[in-house]
Amino acid sequence: MEKRVTFKGVWLPLLLVLPQLVITAVFFFYPAGQAVWQSLFIPDPFGLSMQWVGLGNFEYLLSDPYYRASFVTTAVFSVLVTVVSMGVALVLAVLADRLIKGSGAYRTLLIWPYAVAPAVAGVLWMFMFNTRVGVVTWYLGQLGYDWNHVLNGTEAMGLVVVASAWGRISYNFLFFLAGLQAIPRSVIEAAAIDGARFWTRFRTIVWPLLSPTTFFLLVVNIIYAFFETFGVIHTITAGGPQQSTTILVYKVYADGFVGQDLGSSAAQSVILLVVVSILTIVQFKFVERRVHY
Amino acid sequence: MASLTLENVRKSFGPTEVIHGVDIDVKDGEFIVIVGPSGCGKSTLLRMVAGLETVTSGTVSIDGRVVNGVEPMDRDIAMVFQNYALYPHMSVFDNMAYGLKIAKTPKPEIEARVAQAAKMLQLEPYLQRRPRELSGGQRQRVAMGRAIVRKPAVFLFDEPLSNLDAKLRVQMRLEIKTLQRDLGVTSLYVTHDQVEAMTLADRMIVMNGGVADQIGAPLEVYANPQTAFVAGFIGSPPTNFLAPAMLGQSGDGQIGIRPEHVRLAPSGQLTARAAYSEALGAETLVHLRGPNGGLLTVRQDAGEPIPEEGAEVSLDWDVDREMRFGPDGRRA
Amino acid sequence: MAQQNGMVEKRGAGHWLTHAGLILGVLFIFFPIWLAFVASTVTQPEIARPPMPLLPGGHLWQNYSKALTSGINAPVALMLFNSAVMAIGIAVGKIAISLLSAFAIVYFRFPGRHLFFWLIFLTLMLPVEVRIVPTYEVAANFGMLNSYGGLILPLVASATATFLFRQFFMTVPDELAEAARVDGAQPMRFFVDILLPMSRTNIAALFVILFIYGWNQYLWPLLITTDPSMNTIVMGIKQMFPSGDDLADWPVIMATSILAMIPPVLVVIGMQKLFIRGLVESEK
Numbered sequence: 087m088e089k090r091v092t093f094k095g096v097w098l099p100l101l102l103v104l105p106q107l108v109i110t111a112v113f114f115f116y117p118a119g120q121a122v123w124q125s126l127f128i129p130d131p132f133g134l135s136m137q138w139v140g141l142g143n144f145e146y147l148l149s150d151p152y153y154r155a156s157f158v159t160t161a162v163f164s165v166l167v168t169v170v171s172m173g174v175a176l177v178l179a180v181l182a183d184r185l186i187k188g189s190g191a192y193r194t195l196l197i198w199p200y201a202v203a204p205a206v207a208g209v210l211w212m213f214m215f216n217t218r219v220g221v222v223t224w225y226l227g228q229l230g231y232d233w234n235h236v237l238n239g240t241e242a243m244g245l246v247v248v249a250s251a252w253g254r255i256s257y258n259f260l261f262f263l264a265g266l267q268a269i270p271r272s273v274i275e276a277a278a279i280d281g282a283r284f285w286t287r288f289r290t291i292v293w294p295l296l297s298p299t300t301f302f303l304l305v306v307n308i309i310y311a312f313f314e315t316f317g318v319i320h321t322i323t324a325g326g327p328q329q330s331t332t333i334l335v336y337k338v339y340a341d342g343f344v345g346q347d348l349g350s351s352a353a354q355s356v357i358l359l360v361v362v363s364i365l366t367i368v369q370f371k372f373v374e375r376r377v378h379y
Numbered sequence: 380m381a382s383l384t385l386e387n388v389r390k391s392f393g394p395t396e397v398i399h400g401v402d403i404d405v406k407d408g409e410f411i412v413i414v415g416p417s418g419c420g421k422s423t424l425l426r427m428v429a430g431l432e433t434v435t436s437g438t439v440s441i442d443g444r445v446v447n448g449v450e451p452m453d454r455d456i457a458m459v460f461q462n463y464a465l466y467p468h469m470s471v472f473d474n475m476a477y478g479l480k481i482a483k484t485p486k487p488e489i490e491a492r493v494a495q496a497a498k499m500l501q502l503e504p505y506l507q508r509r510p511r512e513l514s515g516g517q518r519q520r521v522a523m524g525r526a527i528v529r530k531p532a533v534f535l536f537d538e539p540l541s542n543l544d545a546k547l548r549v550q551m552r553l554e555i556k557t558l559q560r561d562l563g564v565t566s567l568y569v570t571h572d573q574v575e576a577m578t579l580a581d582r583m584i585v586m587n588g589g590v591a592d593q594i595g596a597p598l599e600v601y602a603n604p605q606t607a608f609v610a611g612f613i614g615s616p617p618t619n620f621l622a623p624a625m626l627g628q629s630g631d632g633q634i635g636i637r638p639e640h641v642r643l644a645p646s647g648q649l650t651a652r653a654a655y656s657e658a659l660g661a662e663t664l665v666h667l668r669g670p671n672g673g674l675l676t677v678r679q680d681a682g683e684p685i686p687e688e689g690a691e692v693s694l695d696w697d698v699d700r701e702m703r704f705g706p707d708g709r710r711a
Numbered sequence: 712m713a714q715q716n717g718m719v720e721k722r723g724a725g726h727w728l729t730h731a732g733l734i735l736g737v738l739f740i741f742f743p744i745w746l747a748f749v750a751s752t753v754t755q756p757e758i759a760r761p762p763m764p765l766l767p768g769g770h771l772w773q774n775y776s777k778a779l780t781s782g783i784n785a786p787v788a789l790m791l792f793n794s795a796v797m798a799i800g801i802a803v804g805k806i807a808i809s810l811l812s813a814f815a816i817v818y819f820r821f822p823g824r825h826l827f828f829w830l831i832f833l834t835l836m837l838p839v840e841v842r843i844v845p846t847y848e849v850a851a852n853f854g855m856l857n858s859y860g861g862l863i864l865p866l867v868a869s870a871t872a873t874f875l876f877r878q879f880f881m882t883v884p885d886e887l888a889e890a891a892r893v894d895g896a897q898p899m900r901f902f903v904d905i906l907l908p909m910s911r912t913n914i915a916a917l918f919v920i921l922f923i924y925g926w927n928q929y930l931w932p933l934l935i936t937t938d939p940s941m942n943t944i945v946m947g948i949k950q951m952f953p954s955g956d957d958l959a960d961w962p963v964i965m966a967t968s969i970l971a972m973i974p975p976v977l978v979v980i981g982m983q984k985l986f987i988r989g990l991v992e993s994e995k
Contacts, residue, residue, distance in 0.1 A: 203927035452895030464886035478894035
């Protein structure tokens with residue numbers, strides 16, 4: 087798509103794109119290039135010189151059981167966050183869509199956790215499940231269940247998943263509700279006249295018509311789980327116990343800043359870069375298709 | 380006030396030439412209408428005069444000055460767009476005043492000129508409104524007002540009435556004509572509507588496929604079309620075209636005869652079978668199927684006999700009404 | 712029986728079940744925030760002896776004023792200010808540079824236009840999280856640690872905002888630019904007089920989203936600010952927890968959490984109105 091009208095001039099437009107170009111070059115492309123470059127070296131123990139190791143960092147990483155475990159952790163975590171947040175949001179959206187009046191009020195009540203930072207969400211959930219003072223922990227204890235996410239990896243994973251999914255429900259709810267409301271009433275009424283009951287209608291008509299929204303949300307939520315949940319992990323578990331909640335992004339941080347292992351951290355950055363690229367391409371391929379609907 | 384001259388103007392988009400050399404000479408104060416089907420290049424031609432498209436070759440001159448490389452704002456023109464192109468966030472007053480403000484016209488003069496235009500266009504009560512609070516006809520007037528306040532040498536109109544409903548279109552057509560007469564500004568007006576062209580133009584230009592087929596006064600063009608295309612495009616219902624062989628004549632090409640010149644007669648040059656008729660009140664259009672299966676139209680005044688559907692009738696006309704076109708479509 | 716067929720008719724038990732389900736959802740969403748609020752209104756001993764109360768206590772004023780004025784490492788009022796500077800800086804910066812570059816790529820044909828477009832596109836693939844160490848080094852080399860510039864600038868380049876404005880400019884009728892040209896407007900005049908005012912709904916909607924994005928940043932401020940007086944509130948909360956086995960000052964921490972939520976939540980409530988205005992605007 088191109089504009090029919092354009093203004094003349096070469097210097098003015100170059101001047102206009104300059105600020106973005108400079109910032110992008112300095113803070114995006116240069117560091118990304120640095121990451122690629124550094125991933126090919128390891129620093130000597132005193133940090134005085136760098137030694138060329140080629141793909142050594144990558145070979146080491148991919149054979150490192152901790153790193154491979156982190157891949158699995160990330161996959162499990164992302165799938166769970168996506169399924170939980172989208173599932174709850176879909177149920178709520180379907181319910182709200184059934185209302186003729188009042189869906190606006192519920193929407194107002196449900197959307198504002200969108201504004202709560204993942205890190206703050208992490209603190210809220212950590213407080214509820216705190217091993218010493220947590221309310222939920224205490225009531226679970228009364229029921230005879232000894233909750234301790236500080237020691238139990240599965241419980242830790244469960245907690246970061248719920249905390250991450252919680253703040254995401256709003257966003258998914260908004261999109262699902264908009265998607266549901268975009269389905270023409272007449273189609274659903276026609277199905278009702280054809281004798282389809284609620285569940286049949288949902289399965290055979292609503293769900294297929296909703297699939298563009300669902301697919302879009304799927305991609306966006308996976309990206310969210312990969313990159314924007316750092317705050318949740320850092321506040322609740324700091325990757326523990328025994329790295330059971332160390333997702334890839336957390337590991338880049340932990341190895342680069344806490345462990346000061348620059349070569350490995352850079353190599354991890356490069357791998358993540360590839361992952362984001364794939365996700366972005368998938369997203370855009372899809373968005374393109376969605377435009378054509 | 381100014382004259383406007385186009386000399387052998389051509390336009391190409393990439394390798395495709397869309398205007399194949401057009402010459403027009405508009406006299407001072409004249410109202411010229413360019414009419415043609417969509418895609419004939421009429422809007423492109425207008426936009427070249429405005430300076431919104433570059434001229435590939437040839438020259439455009441306003442008042443004797445070649446303006447090919449001149450920016451639109453320095454051409455001393457004003458343009459009324461098909462969708463009006465009103466600035467949605469500005470009031471009617473600001474829309475009209477914008478060009479004058481940029482030209483650093485003194486404020487009192489801006490106010491005086493806008494007030495005058497608003498009065499002329501009956502827009503005075505709406506000066507503080509936004510475009511979206513106006514009706515279609517009012518928006519159209521604001522677009523005209525924006526052109527008027529600049530006191531340009533040339534008005535350019537790009538299908539300005541096509542977004543209005545039929546009734547309003549007739550009314551605005553009249554207003555545009557009156558306004559242009561009163562102001563005496565040279566005008567170039569593009570439309571696909573032949574009625575607009577016939578009623579507004581001092582002279583009209585019929586364009587077809589990037590070529591000006593004919594230039595002339597509306598009635599002259601109607602009475603004496605130079606090409607088969609013009610004969611078919613101007614006039615409603617359109618001209619009937621017949622192969623010479625059908626009338627026992629020799630030669631290629633075709634013969635055109637306007638529906639109002641054809642009579643139903645006891646015996647005539649052609650027999651045809653009545654297919655259906657459209658009674659429009661003052662007149663009735665009788666559609667007939669000719670010997671080769673093609674449709675022909677005959678215009679009958681109210682009160683004249685209308686053949687039954689399926690009836691065989693004879694058609695007659697005066698031979699000097701026939702318009703003979705050669706195989707190239709030109710008048711023979 | 713026909714009436715139970717559904718969407719069309721919603722009466723009886725189904726209707727109430729719908730409400731019940733939604734209320735359950737609302738409670739799930741609200742419960743953590745409610746608990747945080749309650750915790751911010753009671754005393755430390757009340758929390759230290761579980762279970763903590765489920766209804767607010769009487770120490771709201773005390774906890775919040777302690778948080779705001781002294782906090783634990785730094786007064787929360789200061790952190791709020793830092794967050795506001797960062798969030799507004801990022802939102803305004805992103806919008807400004809995106810507007811300019813979108814204007815350039817839509818309304819001009821200049822050499823390198825397509826290359827520039829693709830460079831912007833590529834930044835989508837480079838979230839801070841994947842380039843933290845080298846970006847940190849760049850910021851450190853510029854002396855940007857513990858500075859507002861360091862908090863804001865590296866996050867200012869934005870492909871999404873540029874694409875959004877590009878998309879919007881594409882929908883602006885060509886005739887408006889032509890009319891402006893006939894009226895004698897130079898490119899920047901057209902940009903300021905016509906394009907900017909026409910984009911204000913988009914700008915406002917984007918501001919809301921970017922403000923929240925900036926306010927909720929966590930990792931970047933964590934790296935770039937070591938001085939507690941430069942902490943933003945979202946990252947500062949975590950810094951309030953004691954490192955050892957000591958009991959955290961929960962009432963103050965929870966008051967801070969609530970304070971950290973208030974500005975973006977207020978903005979989201981504003982966004983709803985903006986959405987509606989945006990709809991009305993496009994309706995005309």
